[in-house]
Amino acid sequence: MPSRLPPQRPTLYRTHPELILNLGSCLAVLAIITIVTFLLVREKANVGQAAARSASNIVQLIDTDIVRNVELYDLSLHGLIWAIQRPELASVAAPLRQQLLFNQAFTVPLRGDILWLDRNGNVAADSTSVVPRSANFADSRVFQAHRDNPGLGLVISPPFKARLGELDWCISFSRRINDADGAFAGIASGALRLAYFSELFQRLDIGRDSSVNLFNSDGVMLARHPSLPSDPLIGADLSEQPNFKRAMAQGNGSFTARSSLDGKHRLYTFSRVDDLPLLVVVALSTDEVYGSWRRTALVVSIATGLLCIGILWLSLLLGRELRRRHSAEQGLAELAATDSLTGLANRRQLDQVLRREWARAQRSQRPLAVLMVDVDHFKAFNERHGHQGGDEALRQVATTIAHSIRRPADLAARYGGEEFLVIVPETDLNGVLTLAERIRSSVEALPPFGDDQHPVTVSIGVGLQTPEAQQDLSTLLGCADDALYCAKRNGRNRVEVYAG
Numbered sequence: 001m002p003s004r005l006p007p008q009r010p011t012l013y014r015t016h017p018e019l020i021l022n023l024g025s026c027l028a029v030l031a032i033i034t035i036v037t038f039l040l041v042r043e044k045a046n047v048g049q050a051a052a053r054s055a056s057n058i059v060q061l062i063d064t065d066i067v068r069n070v071e072l073y074d075l076s077l078h079g080l081i082w083a084i085q086r087p088e089l090a091s092v093a094a095p096l097r098q099q100l101l102f103n104q105a106f107t108v109p110l111r112g113d114i115l116w117l118d119r120n121g122n123v124a125a126d127s128t129s130v131v132p133r134s135a136n137f138a139d140s141r142v143f144q145a146h147r148d149n150p151g152l153g154l155v156i157s158p159p160f161k162a163r164l165g166e167l168d169w170c171i172s173f174s175r176r177i178n179d180a181d182g183a184f185a186g187i188a189s190g191a192l193r194l195a196y197f198s199e200l201f202q203r204l205d206i207g208r209d210s211s212v213n214l215f216n217s218d219g220v221m222l223a224r225h226p227s228l229p230s231d232p233l234i235g236a237d238l239s240e241q242p243n244f245k246r247a248m249a250q251g252n253g254s255f256t257a258r259s260s261l262d263g264k265h266r267l268y269t270f271s272r273v274d275d276l277p278l279l280v281v282v283a284l285s286t287d288e289v290y291g292s293w294r295r296t297a298l299v300v301s302i303a304t305g306l307l308c309i310g311i312l313w314l315s316l317l318l319g320r321e322l323r324r325r326h327s328a329e330q331g332l333a334e335l336a337a338t339d340s341l342t343g344l345a346n347r348r349q350l351d352q353v354l355r356r357e358w359a360r361a362q363r364s365q366r367p368l369a370v371l372m373v374d375v376d377h378f379k380a381f382n383e384r385h386g387h388q389g390g391d392e393a394l395r396q397v398a399t400t401i402a403h404s405i406r407r408p409a410d411l412a413a414r415y416g417g418e419e420f421l422v423i424v425p426e427t428d429l430n431g432v433l434t435l436a437e438r439i440r441s442s443v444e445a446l447p448p449f450g451d452d453q454h455p456v457t458v459s460i461g462v463g464l465q466t467p468e469a470q471q472d473l474s475t476l477l478g479c480a481d482d483a484l485y486c487a488k489r490n491g492r493n494r495v496e497v498y499a500g
Helices: 012-084 087-091 093-107 141-148 197-200 242-250 290-338 347-363 378-404 430-445 471-491
Strands: 112-118 123-126 169-178 184-194 213-216 223-224 252-258 265-272 278-285 368-375 411-416 419-424 460-467 495-499
Touching: 012 093, 012 112, 012 184, 012 197, 012 213, 012 252, 012 265, 012 278, 012 290, 087 093, 093 123, 112 252, 141 169, 141 184, 141 223, 184 197, 197 223, 242 252, 242 265, 252 460, 290 347, 347 368, 347 411, 347 419, 347 471, 368 378, 368 430, 368 471, 378 411, 378 419, 378 430, 411 460, 430 460, 460 471, 471 495
Parallel strands: 460 495
Antiparallel strands: 112 123, 112 184, 169 184, 213 223, 213 278, 252 265, 265 278, 368 419, 368 460, 411 419
């Protein structure tokens, strides 16, 4: 049975609490995700900075050690040159001469041998024995460079395989020796085993997939630890690698890039060794640098995701309960405003709407009509069909009245017993009469109830309030009631009007 309640205001305000709840939950989840993301990003930056600082410290320690050893070698070379240039050296016995020549070398922890090469490249004196070993280095690039260029100073050679002894891969530090006339008299050269750097690097714990590297300024690898079978060998030229070029261009610092050797991302921290043509590079694996952070980020992300899902799930549950509560409240409101038998508005709802429409008509100076509808001979109908039949007849009449009303602003209500009241705002007399006649004829067209030969009919009294009439609400209802009794006196099943 449809209910002809008055038009309701938009239901947005009724769902407003749920919308606020959903919006608040989404904002809370967004805020949590934003804060956690910010903290994780900041923590990642801190981890990277800490790793870069640690690698920088390692680089500085290596730089300091290399510079110290270079200074010791250079001091030994200067001592050797000073002794060679002493005129009385030739008259000294061989053991004492070696002691004088290499005394400085014996007093420092050198990592290789020191040689005096004469102007022809032959070994004139050897730090390892009183009788110098036999070898000629005239074909050496370093020897030729000192011979041809008096102003070179200290020269650090590329890596080479040692010709004397069992030193394996070495680099040399050398200086030119001049005679009393300033002419080339040979070179003083000290060999440093590259294994020394490997031993130095092995004492550093930098991770399994990271490495410490030493290059000369030409991009030749001098040392690397750890060294895997797939890594470049000592003496490999990496001068064309983008990361080496970038490190040489910047001089010192750090950056993250993909390794051109194995394709993995690494954090490169590097520094030039003082004024020497050497470059120390510490390459840390980003997987190892950020491994702990990634595990923490995974745990935090999972916990945050579960928290956000929990918030949204609880919000949905609460929203569902709010909808149920709203639906229940709306149902109760409809029950409170609906006549239980006919489904039309009840007397309480009728009185509220009638007062509201009356006030609106007074403000807008628009007409207001009420239709008083009464079922004819209802007492006799009840006697023939019983109360159950009478109730069914009232329901059919109520349904017919509700279907006859087509405007949302109109209201049909049960006034009491077999009487109904229809409120028709802002309608002139012709429109009201048309509606009344439609209700009357529709009720008359209802199929007979059982085998009853008397159709159900209604009498309708119309009360109309116009802007010119001086009426109050009770007068309007009284006019409709008078018109209804006039219709009954005039034969029932008809419409009468009383216009004030």
